[in-house]
Amino acid sequence: MLYPLFRPLLFALDPETAHELTLAGLDAAASLGVAQLAAPRVPASPVEAMGIKFPNRIGLAAGLDKNAAHIDGLAALGFGFIECGTVTPRPQPGNPGPRLFRLPEAQALINRLGFNNDGLDRFLANVARARFGPKSGGVLGLNIGRNFDTPNEHAVDDYLTCLRAVYAQASYVTVNISSPNTEGLRELQADTALDALLASLKAEQAKLADRHGKYTPLTVKIAPDLGPTDIRRIASTLRAHRIDGVIATNTTVDRSAVAGLVHGGEAGGVSGHPLKDKATAVIRTLAAELGGAVPIIGVGGIMSAADAREKIAAGATLVQIYTGLIYKGPELIAEIGRALA
Numbered sequence: 001m002l003y004p005l006f007r008p009l010l011f012a013l014d015p016e017t018a019h020e021l022t023l024a025g026l027d028a029a030a031s032l033g034v035a036q037l038a039a040p041r042v043p044a045s046p047v048e049a050m051g052i053k054f055p056n057r058i059g060l061a062a063g064l065d066k067n068a069a070h071i072d073g074l075a076a077l078g079f080g081f082i083e084c085g086t087v088t089p090r091p092q093p094g095n096p097g098p099r100l101f102r103l104p105e106a107q108a109l110i111n112r113l114g115f116n117n118d119g120l121d122r123f124l125a126n127v128a129r130a131r132f133g134p135k136s137g138g139v140l141g142l143n144i145g146r147n148f149d150t151p152n153e154h155a156v157d158d159y160l161t162c163l164r165a166v167y168a169q170a171s172y173v174t175v176n177i178s179s180p181n182t183e184g185l186r187e188l189q190a191d192t193a194l195d196a197l198l199a200s201l202k203a204e205q206a207k208l209a210d211r212h213g214k215y216t217p218l219t220v221k222i223a224p225d226l227g228p229t230d231i232r233r234i235a236s237t238l239r240a241h242r243i244d245g246v247i248a249t250n251t252t253v254d255r256s257a258v259a260g261l262v263h264g265g266e267a268g269g270v271s272g273h274p275l276k277d278k279a280t281a282v283i284r285t286l287a288a289e290l291g292g293a294v295p296i297i298g299v300g301g302i303m304s305a306a307d308a309r310e311k312i313a314a315g316a317t318l319v320q321i322y323t324g325l326i327y328k329g330p331e332l333i334a335e336i337g338r339a340l341a
Helices: 003-011 015-031 071-075 120-129 152-169 185-189 191-212 228-240 273-290 305-314 323-328 331-340
Strands: 047-049 052-054 058-060 081-087 100-103 108-111 140-144 172-176 218-222 245-248 269-272 296-299 318-321
Touching (some): 015 071, 058 331, 071 081, 081 120, 081 172, 120 152, 140 152, 152 172, 152 191, 185 191, 218 228, 228 273, 296 305, 318 323, 323 331
Parallel strands (some): 058 081, 058 318, 140 172, 218 245, 296 318
Antiparallel strands (some): 100 108, 108 269
């Protein structure tokens, strides 16, 4: 479609500048009612997970629309669900730039953005303004995290603040404890810390369900750099706390697949093709341990329909893309949608 014509121009720009220009263009197309021209139609192929009916299995991963400012434009591309965030209680600028790097030879990105976002108030205003969302039948995930300067011993307070704020407007809420770009965040995946965090969030979820008269599922997003023993332990903890879903995985700190490439040594998380096999291995281990008790959303290195089918075969119910969209464009959504229909 049109994207292959524009990609060389976008790739000539700084990655963050290209990102903002693309989203602004998508918003303009959506406001004119022509955003659907950017991608072929995705066939309807409904699937139910977490008590939610998804129109198709392919979603947008968190991180592309951190402030939920481009929901309607992105929804016009045919995604079965969209996840926005990560949002933190207070606005924060993230890490200094440059902080986003393309590695075209590896079909990869490295980012060390660091939960840059405008904070809860602006995030919620953007969600409320969007036409796409639970009230219109759209499946909208809202991804929450802690501020960079909140110590882990108080992290639960940030997550509870976010959960209370986004609960009513979300189809599901994702607890992000796996970004490598917020110092110490991944320590929340450890045994005692994870148990305490999930216990508090599930207790609050029950209160919010009563208050709002609706049950909003909770998912947890985990890292790809965990060993099998830790993955099995996390799976057991998710089951024990009756968490509604798990997203596998976030970006990787493993540099082996990009060593020697331009920007390959930059700090941050690697996404795209080099993440594919690691993410799939985590899904496979989770699936064996969970036995279908907790649905898995597979994300990481999906650059083609075959990659998406591989995630489903490993045990995922749904999939998400981000870096694949940067390299392949909106056509990838329809390609995967047709393959998984």
